[in-house]
Amino acid sequence: MSSILLFRWFLFFVILLTSATALLDIPRLSPIGPRIHEDPAEILSESISDDFERFFYNQTLDHFNYKPESYKTFEQRYVINSKYWGGANSTAPILVYFGAEAPLDGDLAVIGFLSDNALRFNALLLYIEHRYYGKSIPFGSREEALKNGSTRGYFNSAQAIADYAEIIIHVKKILHAENSPVIVIGGSYGGMLASWFRLKYPHIALGALASSAPVLYFDDITPHDGYYSIVSKDFREASKTCYRTIKKSWAEIDEIASKPNGLSILSKKFKTCKPLNDSDELKNYLDSMYSGAAQYNKPPTYPVNIICSGIDGSSSTDSGNDTLSKIFAGLFAYRGNKSCYINPPTNVSETRVGWRWQTCSEMVIPIGRGNDTMFPPDPFDLNSYIQDCKDFYGVPPRPHWVTTYYGGHSIKLILQRFGSNIIFSNGLKDPYSSGGVLENLSDTITAVHTVNGSHCLDIVFANKTTDPVWLVEQREVEIKIIEGWINKYYDDLRNQQ
Numbered sequence: 324m325s326s327i328l329l330f331r332w333f334l335f336f337v338i339l340l341t342s343a344t345a346l347l348d349i350p351r352l353s354p355i356g357p358r359i360h361e362d363p364a365e366i367l368s369e370s371i372s373d374d375f376e377r378f379f380y381n382q383t384l385d386h387f388n389y390k391p392e393s394y395k396t397f398e399q400r401y402v403i404n405s406k407y408w409g410g411a412n413s414t415a416p417i418l419v420y421f422g423a424e425a426p427l428d429g430d431l432a433v434i435g436f437l438s439d440n441a442l443r444f445n446a447l448l449l450y451i452e453h454r455y456y457g458k459s460i461p462f463g464s465r466e467e468a469l470k471n472g473s474t475r476g477y478f479n480s481a482q483a484i485a486d487y488a489e490i491i492i493h494v495k496k497i498l499h500a501e502n503s504p505v506i507v508i509g510g511s512y513g514g515m516l517a518s519w520f521r522l523k524y525p526h527i528a529l530g531a532l533a534s535s536a537p538v539l540y541f542d543d544i545t546p547h548d549g550y551y552s553i554v555s556k557d558f559r560e561a562s563k564t565c566y567r568t569i570k571k572s573w574a575e576i577d578e579i580a581s582k583p584n585g586l587s588i589l590s591k592k593f594k595t596c597k598p599l600n601d602s603d604e605l606k607n608y609l610d611s612m613y614s615g616a617a618q619y620n621k622p623p624t625y626p627v628n629i630i631c632s633g634i635d636g637s638s639s640t641d642s643g644n645d646t647l648s649k650i651f652a653g654l655f656a657y658r659g660n661k662s663c664y665i666n667p668p669t670n671v672s673e674t675r676v677g678w679r680w681q682t683c684s685e686m687v688i689p690i691g692r693g694n695d696t697m698f699p700p701d702p703f704d705l706n707s708y709i710q711d712c713k714d715f716y717g718v719p720p721r722p723h724w725v726t727t728y729y730g731g732h733s734i735k736l737i738l739q740r741f742g743s744n745i746i747f748s749n750g751l752k753d754p755y756s757s758g759g760v761l762e763n764l765s766d767t768i769t770a771v772h773t774v775n776g777s778h779c780l781d782i783v784f785a786n787k788t789t790d791p792v793w794l795v796e797q798r799e800v801e802i803k804i805i806e807g808w809i810n811k812y813y814d815d816l817r818n819q820q
């Protein structure tokens with residue numbers, strides 16, 4: 324199984340939550356692109372090396388109160404690679420990857436930043452799975468864990484980073500590595516966790532690399548149309564004609580759909596796996612295809628270019644000349660020659676189920692479509708979002724909890740005097756970079772971004788053949804900064820002894 328396929332499985336972090344139907348179909352915010360494999364376990368077994376040892380930690384269910392039911396524990400999975408570690412006696416560093424809204428297996432196969440730099444840092448590598456995903460499920464099974472409010476209630480980011488704190492301390496203790504500096508690393512939602520962890524647990528993590536972490540996409544800090552503005556810009560920059568074709572396609576889809584027999588014409592034109600019940604099914608599919616392509620617009624193939632080459636007719640299909648034929652040609656170029664498209668039979672993934680809860684509780688990321696994008700205008704409507712979540716889960720989300728608990732407003736004003744040692748890395752073609760930290764907040768809270776980069780590129784495995792110079796340079800800047808933190812820490816450690 325090639326790592327290209329794996330990459331596409333993984334890094335998803337979008338929320339398109341504008342209607343009750345969309346709620347059931349929330350794209351995600353994670354470091355890997357549109358999924359090809361639903362079952363990451365199948366991936367892992369063949370792709371990770373023997374250097375990785377798996378463990379389980381008896382994790383506290385509820386870190387934050389003393390009610391009897393909080394004493395319960397569950398087994399949380401973590402993985403260690405000690406092949407390159409310099410050892411406790413030389414206080415060699417520990418690089419820790421924070422799992423996010425997916426089983427850890429996919430990350431191990433895709434996130435290369437730790438392995439790629441283990442030798443250079445003589446580092447121990449530790450990867451920790453996020454609670455409620457993969458093999459780290461409380462209450463015995465996913466069904467039980469997600470069944471009702473009493474069990475889902477322990478599924479939140481504060482509990483998750485407290486889990487990470489406990490496991491890091493546990494691992495350092497058993498390895499007698501109390502003085503080894505810890506660098507935490509995460510991408511997308513996991514990147515947010517890494518940056519928040521450094522702010523909450525500075526005594527545990529010396530620094531954090533937060534890749535493509537949209538920590539500012541909460542409340543009204545970032546304009547709600549930021550995400551779709553960048554998707555549109557990516558397409559416009561790839562090809563103006565492609566952008567214009569997409570922009571006018573929505574009205575044409577609606578027009579055909581409104582005719583008698585229109586849905587069956589569309590179903591035929593787009594070779595749907597099941598007949599379309601309404602035009603939204605088609606439009607939502609295309610919307611997430613364009614968004615996913617922009618978010619994961621990675622070298623060497625650049626999915627946005629692939630779609631546009633189909634739409635602009637430079638790829639060879641014998642389809643017609645009209646707008647919708649061009650759109651289909653874009654779909655064909657991107658997805659390949661399949662027996663059918665749009666609504667194929669799939670099983671609902673763990674990520675979809677888990678992230679749906681997370682976005683309907685605390686991770687309320689207000690993404691809307693403004694009126695100057697290639698999409699039909701569709702502003703974010705908090706009230707209907709809240710209503711949809713209530714209908715689904717019986718409780719409203721807490722849209723302002725993230726900024727209450729972690730901050731985000733006036734971030735420069737606050738963090739220039741509080742906090743240090745965080746890298747916020749972004750690729751500006753990533754629509755989520757609109758909610759990222761793009762300026763240096765202080766000497767030690769730095770923004771490292773690339774003009775042509777996309778979501779979490781810096782933390783996936785390096786590829787000597789295909790990585791462009793700017794990506795190699797971005798990683799080098801990050802590594803140098805982290806080396807600086809560690810060297811300074813060693814100075815401090817020597818001075819106190």
Ligand SMILES: *[C@@H]1O[C@H](CO)[C@@H](O)[C@H](O)[C@H]1NC(C)=O
Binds near residue numbers: 379381396
């Ligand atoms: C985890 O905790 C349970 C209950 O306290 C105990 O039975 C089990 O042995 C523990 N497992 C480990 C690996 O410590």
Ligand SMILES: *[C@@H]1O[C@H](CO)[C@@H](O)[C@H](O)[C@H]1NC(C)=O
Binds near residue numbers: 410412
């Ligand atoms: C590490 O240091 C301790 C105490 O000084 C010593 O007993 C131990 O042998 C050392 N371990 C290694 C691997 O050098």
Ligand SMILES: *[C@@H]1O[C@H](CO)[C@@H](O)[C@H](O)[C@H]1NC(C)=O
Binds near residue numbers: 471
């Ligand atoms: C949730 O499910 C558990 C386990 O089946 C049950 O004990 C509990 O009463 C349920 N809670 C609610 C609020 O329904």
Ligand SMILES: *[C@@H]1O[C@H](CO)[C@@H](O)[C@H](O)[C@H]1NC(C)=O
Binds near residue numbers: 597598599600
């Ligand atoms: C369309 O609606 C029918 C009946 O409600 C349903 O069985 C079918 O699964 C729907 N098709 C899709 C693609 O959702």
Ligand SMILES: *[C@@H]1O[C@H](CO)[C@@H](O)[C@H](O)[C@H]1NC(C)=O
Binds near residue numbers: 644
């Ligand atoms: C396709 O469209 C172009 C430009 O609108 C036109 O010049 C050309 O004749 C069309 N080709 C066909 C086969 O309809």
Ligand SMILES: *[C@@H]1O[C@H](CO)[C@@H](O)[C@H](O)[C@H]1NC(C)=O
Binds near residue numbers: 639640661
């Ligand atoms: C797509 O695949 C089908 C069946 O394998 C084949 O008949 C068709 O020619 C292919 N289409 C293109 C454009 O390659």
Ligand SMILES: *[C@@H]1O[C@H](CO)[C@@H](O)[C@H](O)[C@H]1NC(C)=O
Binds near residue numbers: 361668670
């Ligand atoms: C869905 O899951 C079932 C049971 O694990 C499996 O047999 C089936 O092939 C899966 N379907 C798809 C489309 O992945």
Ligand SMILES: *[C@@H]1O[C@H](CO)[C@@H](O)[C@H](O)[C@H]1NC(C)=O
Binds near residue numbers: 694695
């Ligand atoms: C687009 O949105 C802006 C700001 O909401 C508004 O002022 C403007 O009138 C809108 N333009 C159109 C064409 O709807």
Ligand SMILES: *[C@@H]1O[C@H](CO)[C@@H](O)[C@H](O)[C@H]1NC(C)=O
Binds near residue numbers: 762763769800
């Ligand atoms: C922030 O500072 C680092 C050096 O510490 C530099 O590499 C980077 O380009 C700066 N970022 C911005 C956005 O100016």
Ligand SMILES: *[C@@H]1O[C@H](CO)[C@@H](O)[C@H](O)[C@H]1NC(C)=O
Binds near residue numbers: 774775793
């Ligand atoms: C980004 O990509 C475009 C198109 O390939 C290229 O013209 C431009 O020079 C690149 N910019 C940077 C900073 O690499």
Ligand SMILES: *[C@@H]1O[C@H](CO)[C@@H](O)[C@H](O)[C@H]1NC(C)=O
Binds near residue numbers: 326327
């Ligand atoms: C690098 O990318 C090329 C082209 O996608 C691929 O064939 C090769 O296997 C990759 N190499 C590594 C080490 O992943």
